[in-house]
Amino acid sequence: MNRKKLLADLKSGKEYDVLVIGGGATGLGVALDALSRGFKVALLEKVDFGKGTSSKATKLLHGGVRYLQNGDVGLVIEALREREYVLTQASHLSHIQKFVIPHYSHWQGWYYWAGLKTYDLLSGSHSLGITRKISKEETLELLPNLKKKGLKGGIEYTDGQFDDTRLCIDLVSTINKLGGTVLNYCSLDSFTYDESGKINGGVAKDEMTGGTFEIKSKSVVNATGVFAEQTMALESVDTDIKIVPARGSHIVLDRSFLQSEEAIMIPKTTDGRVLFLVPWHNVVIVGTTDVVSPKLTMEPKATEKEINFILKNAAQYLERKPTKKDILSTFAGLRPLAAPKREGLKSKEISRSHKVVVSKAGLVSVLGGKWTTFRKMGEDAIDKIINKGKLPDKESKSEETKIHNGTPKQTGEYIHTKLPYTWNELEKYAKEELVETAEDLLCRRTRCILLHKQATLDVLDQAIQLIARIKGYDEVWEEKQRWNFAETAKSY
Template sequence: MKNKNFDIIIIGGGATGSGIALDAASRGLKTLLLEKNDFSEGTSSRSTKLVHGGVRYLEKAVKQLNKDQFNLVKEGLKERSRLLKNAPHLCSKLTLITPIYKWWELPYMFVGLSLYDFVSGTKGLGRSGIISKSKMLKKFPVIKKDGLVGGVKYYDGSFNDSRLTISLLQTARKHGADCRNYNEVIAFKYDDNQKVIGVEVLDKINNEKKLYEGTSIINAAGVFADKVNELDEQKAKKMLDLSSGIHIILDKKYLPSKEGLMIPKTEDGRVLFILPWMGKCLVGTTDDPTTLSAHPEVKENDVEYILRHLEIYFDLKIDKSEILAQWCGIRPLVAPDENADTSSIVREHEIRENKSGLISIIGGKWTTYRKMAEQLVDFVYKSQNMKKEKCRTKKLKLIGSKKLDVNYVSNKVDINTNEYLISQYGDKIDEVLSSVEKIEYLKEGEPYTNAEVIYTINEEFVKKPMDYLVRRCNVALIDKKVSIEILEKVLQIMKIELSWSEEQTIKEKEEALSLLNNSI
């Protein structure tokens, strides 16, 4: 592609950037999205997998009479409803239960969660309720029995973050957007008035430099937004405070129910979730100030923190060797004017414009990605004095959901693989399975096939083994051992499909193993 002129060039292929690409393209804007690594490789694939308004934000809103916190919850609940309708193959209703060990906490929690229902209004997913001790023990056999009074249940949403990013990008591409991973913006191009009019890009796969021109350039680089901003203004004021959070994956025996647990207050006043996800038990998260890293490492003290709290609420002692996978993500929080604990920052977003015309969008959270994108594109129309086209994403069904039949059964694969493919690819299951003449499993007893690998290469921007293992099939996020066991077969398929040399294949294997054995 030569120097094409775009209406909008977006830097960053995570939740925010992908949402902007879809919003802009669906309104008819000529759109280019550039991501320096793989799509959703950073924060956007390392969330707690919840689509929510934020129960803890509501508690703070009430206690502190904080209108900003309250509005954030209300907006999140509205967007939660839209997301569950627009991508039902990737998003679903989830029952969350809080175990109660003191009698006085039962009415307190029930009233608080009933307020959450009230704020949800017509967008609510169900009414909160009190659960007896006997039912709690039946649902969660390993929960600590001593002192258990009962529980309080409420409803929120669960989703697959990295898969949602791909669905957004596929839908954006269908509307004409050009979406490119492994394309790093290394400099900006300016006109005679020092207004930014383009980007110089390094294609990291082909090791080529390219120049793209655009009317509006958007910095939606998430945790790397400050780095992108510094390409435009060397002494730019810091926009973000960074906070890290880890998650661990355990066997489903620790959470045999399809319902999750919310621990409302840890030893340092945080919220801990124990959730069913992809047939496993996901536990997280922590919240600590951190520094920027492309592959943040999981710290031992954070793992010990989570295991310590599990021992408080479970009657089983969990050994570190039982952890199937673990990962760390970095939250891009809008920096406050004064130094503050990152756990107390309101996770609202902001849109800022430099003197050069570079537009940055920072902060926010997954649940409100669509609203953030809508506001950003509205801002672009206003800044360019263009006649605004109406936003079309409120009711726009994403790729994979348009003809979704959750009861569909393919005769090409076993029932477990069928269920897995529908949960990941929705109504594209037949397209996935039609990618090969003969379906071969990558490992006996696991749902991953050669057809899925080839489909993700052809249709889902896969360029490297970790793109598939982490962010398309998610195996590396739920079982590191299995991901290492199937790596060789994935490499051999990619070698043929992407015409790799033996030398390139060895290099890709070394890179993948390094990440799998350290930090994905």
């Protein structure tokens, strides 16, 4: 992918069918679906693909077992179907994952078994495996570090797992290869309108140079996640839905705390939520929390209180208990929950389903949702545009679109003993995947910072020099990267 070419296309003055704002899961789902119907698509991402929430998920492809407790059956069925889409069309970045719910009373065992059997039933033909009630002995065989005292057995069920930001990047490659124009470090500054007051495009800003230019489009989609209300405000949209940002934090531990390929699902934490311990690459991700966080930021940070909460709840289920000094990294994201504008709902009570709303001037906003359902969210947004008569009725074929595999074969030396990437991979990403900063390379083309913060800082200088060599940047640029990365690393 080539920034100059993509910019030239955006500046060419041609009219697009769909202009998408936001390069996270939602925006990429919209662009993918529009393209599958043969529409001309452009997408602008202000910072980097997945820089917002889409790099900070728990990495589960799931229907959401716990949404069943809220009676959100429709959402669960939809997500189970979409889970299969990702597992099929992005099989290089996703896989089937087994989970065990340990139980310490027989009553609990039957209760969770019944819930997960319902989950199986709802999966129907999309089922990935049958839920099993397993003995204490088998549970401990599968999860040797599980707390033994009082254990009665486990329930084993199946879901999916993926690499969230690699999926973002491979979606960008897929869309650009199929003729779309998707670019990072390029934002929407303001909307443009026709004589009847309808949106007919926007003014874009090249964030690398500060230059602005106009883009014409028959429709514009706001897919800016927790920033959706800010984007709507550019157009003074008033809807009866508001975005409630809710922070979810994770800690990352060494695999020895799990000693298993199976994940643990703790069904009830001290605040009544679920907590996952999931093997991912060479580590274990433990999370998450759910804290309403009115402050909008690209890099939210796990608080001491959240870290203590996660450690305490995980420790209750493990023989060898993790402490603060065992934490390899932390990461936190803001859930863009779409809630009715009435007071009093706790974030865990707000439905995770997505909403598509259209303003008087025609701005289409896709709100809420989850990673697993990104394709369906895109399909719904484009259906809405067609229903409003903005585009001709063409059938969605996004379900049939295979996602490009951008991960090269590993050859040569690993960049660090604690990081599962080689220098040849980093070089390929820096050359081909619209990398502009060390953070792009170490946080989103690879997942180094999430896997091991100190090891990432150890290789930072070499990574900066690699990018500088490829792009011909000077020492001033290198110094700025060092400073910027140190700032970002404070949130991990």
